[in-house]
Amino acid sequence: MNNFIAIDFETASEQRTTPISVGIVKIENNELNFDQTFFSLINPRTTIFNQISIGKHGLTYEKVKHAPDFIELWNKVLKSLVRENIVIVHQTATDISVIRKCIELYELDQVDFKYISTLEIAKNLKVDVNKFGMKELCNLYNIPYSDNHKSDEDAVALGKLFLELSKSPKFKINKYLKDAFPISFIKSDVYNNSIEDAEEKYQITYAELKTIDFKDKSFIISGDSIESFSRDKIKKAIIAKGGIIKEDISSNLDFLIAGIGVGPAKLTKIDALNSSGKASIKIIPLLYFIDLL
Structure with missing residues (x-):
């Protein structure tokens, strides 16, 4: 049986190379394992924070400047987690891009791993919502979800959403699995x-x-x-x-x-x-x- 981790990043700006927090929860035997959760603030190695982003998550440079950077977290925690589990994200262009862009920027060891997008699953299953954002989908399944953009809370909501979507008789895991690095990334x-x-x-x-x-x-x-x-x-x-x-x-x-x-x-x-x-x-x-x- 596959093991999964639901992962959520927040960033300092629209640039995917500026993660400032990460939340992870593990899913085993079709249940969230709250004994295996992870949360950390991240020093983005820049003092430039987008005011719109700050308004969403409330994190500033002062709050994260003493936190480990992505390089440290990747080598100590994230690399092994993504390698050993199928990664659940909501939208590929956000959380998977954070991993891809930071690996490229810092020239870190590239790890081949599989991921799955709840946004893609919901669209394919033709879930009855007007929008396919986390808020709308969580409301549909009565999953607690806040607009506070806290990585640990959002990861839990994401994990619950995945479990709800996977209950559909039309859900086939292999249909949605994707390679995080389908081609070699050029460090330039x-x-x-x-x-x-x-x-x-x-x-x-x-x-x-x-x-x-x-x-x-x-x-x-x-x-x-x-x-x-x-x-x-x-x-x-x-x-x-x-x-x-x-x-x-x-x-x-x-x-x-x-x-x-x-x-x-x-x-x-x-x-x-x-x-x-x-x-x-x-x-x-x-x-x-x-x-x-």
């Missing part, structure tokens, strides 16, 4: 430098975003969306504000809305266009845009 200085340059040079602040007139401005969306905010929903919101959707990065582009995992090639192209004076493209973090709505 170009990747890290382009991310850093884009963040430092071109990302606008939330205060600046609130002053933007969207009318006749052009936008491209890159990276994964967040929970119930699909690309179509984001595009409709931009169009409703008078904006124009573009499909490619060019000198005529005004803004890139950056979801989770924006490719380094896009950021490198933006840097090249802006540095040459051919464009003045700004980057809007998706979390900022969602909060603006």
Whole structure:
């Protein structure tokens, strides 16, 4: 019989390389094993915290600065847990991306492990909800869930949600299992430098975003969306504000809305266009845009 761990990360910003807490609960014999839970704050090795993220989980640099960093937790705890169990997450683009991006950033030992997404399961089973966020799904199954974004509590709720979904006669575990590292990840200085340059040079602040007139401005969306905010929903919101959707990065582009995992090639192209004076493209973090709505 398979053993599982439900895992939840919170981050300092929209960047997946900034985890600040992790909660884990183990599932054995179709039950949560509360004797095998794990929680830790994490020092993200940056003092830059997104105010929107702070508003969600309440964690600041002062609260996590003495905590172990991801490198220490990976080597002492996380690596063995993900290797020995099937990992349950809600959305691949958040929690699995934290592991992938941090392994890449810190050049840690890559561990092949399997994971499963409750979001994907719920969609495939056509669960009767309007949105497939944790809150909506937990409400459907009468699972206690708080908007406080505490990793330990969210991991427990996630584990309970998985157990409820797995009761469906249509649920087949092998249908949903995925490899966390289906391809080799390339550790590249170009990747890290382009991310850093884009963040430092071109990302606008939330205060600046609130002053933007969207009318006749052009936008491209890159990276994964967040929970119930699909690309179509984001595009409709931009169009409703008078904006124009573009499909490619060019000198005529005004803004890139950056979801989770924006490719380094896009950021490198933006840097090249802006540095040459051919464009003045700004980057809007998706979390900022969602909060603006």
